[in-house]
Amino acid sequence: MQVIILCGGEGSRLSEETSIKPKPMVEIGQKPILWHIMKIYSHFGFNKFVLALGYKATFVKEYFHNLRFTGSDFTLRLTPNSEPVYFNEMLEKDWEITFVDTGEKNLKGSRIKQLEKYITGDDFFLTYGDGVSDVNLHDLLAFHQNHGKLATLTAVHPPSRFGEIDIDGTLVTSFDEKPQMETGYINGGFFVFKRALFDHLSANPDCDLEFGPLNDIAQKKELHAFRHDGFWQCMDNVREKNYLTRLVEQGKAPWIKV
Numbered sequence: 001m002q003v004i005i006l007c008g009g010e011g012s013r014l015s016e017e018t019s020i021k022p023k024p025m026v027e028i029g030q031k032p033i034l035w036h037i038m039k040i041y042s043h044f045g046f047n048k049f050v051l052a053l054g055y056k057a058t059f060v061k062e063y064f065h066n067l068r069f070t071g072s073d074f075t076l077r078l079t080p081n082s083e084p085v086y087f088n089e090m091l092e093k094d095w096e097i098t099f100v101d102t103g104e105k106n107l108k109g110s111r112i113k114q115l116e117k118y119i120t121g122d123d124f125f126l127t128y129g130d131g132v133s134d135v136n137l138h139d140l141l142a143f144h145q146n147h148g149k150l151a152t153l154t155a156v157h158p159p160s161r162f163g164e165i166d167i168d169g170t171l172v173t174s175f176d177e178k179p180q181m182e183t184g185y186i187n188g189g190f191f192v193f194k195r196a197l198f199d200h201l202s203a204n205p206d207c208d209l210e211f212g213p214l215n216d217i218a219q220k221k222e223l224h225a226f227r228h229d230g231f232w233q234c235m236d237n238v239r240e241k242n243y244l245t246r247l248v249e250q251g252k253a254p255w256i257k258v
Contacts, residue, residue, distance in 0.1 A: 005128075009055060014238060100114060154232075158232075
């Protein structure tokens with residue numbers, strides 16, 4: 001199972017940081033939120049990642065390219081052809097990461113469509129690059145495989161500024177991204193899709209995911225919701241960044257398993 005993570009957004013509400021780095025690279029607890037998201041999947045044994053890059057893509061590439069050097073203790077002899085001797089075992093040693101530039105301004109659907117040639121399986125995970133959760137990914141995958149439809153999203157309880165989805169049993173009957181005024185479920189990301197998702201997308205820069213494709217899939221009764229009543233939080237502004245950072249620093253971050 002491969003994991004697509006959408007990493008192309010600019011994150012204008014965090015402009016004091018995203019003026020120099022993409023939003024998924026904003027740090028909570030001294031690590032980029034992207035690293036935290038990847039650790040969630042890695043905890044459940046899913047270590048093959050495909051990153052849909054856009055805004056300041058080089059920042060993401062350089063971080064992971066240099067991770068063994070910046071995240072390890074090592075000895076280096078300053079002689080020709082000398083290789084570093086690393087002392088500590090990297091937590092990320094089993095990760096396989098594919099980096100794909102998908103356009104500076106492209107919307108999510110366009111970014112995902114451009115990854116089609118890199119996805120090898122019949123099903124794959126997909127999530128946003130700015131949200132963490134303690135969702136059980138094994139249970140999510142089993143739920144998706146049992147209902148047999150095209151798509152599964154993780155439905156979570158949100159702050160009221162998010163758009164609400166209507167669920168009948170587990171079937172998503174409407175997908176409305178307008179802000180809700182009541183306490184219900186919203187799309188928390190942490191999707192599982194069949195390859196048929198690519199048939200609903202195009203590489204056109206204006207092709208989105210939520211506005212259009214997901215709503216169409218819901219109307220065709222091909223989108224199911226996996227209810228998650230545990231922890232979920234996105235990082236959309238400075239207040240949310242500081243909240244997540246406090247959880248990490250206090251050792252109370254529910255999404256951190258090891």
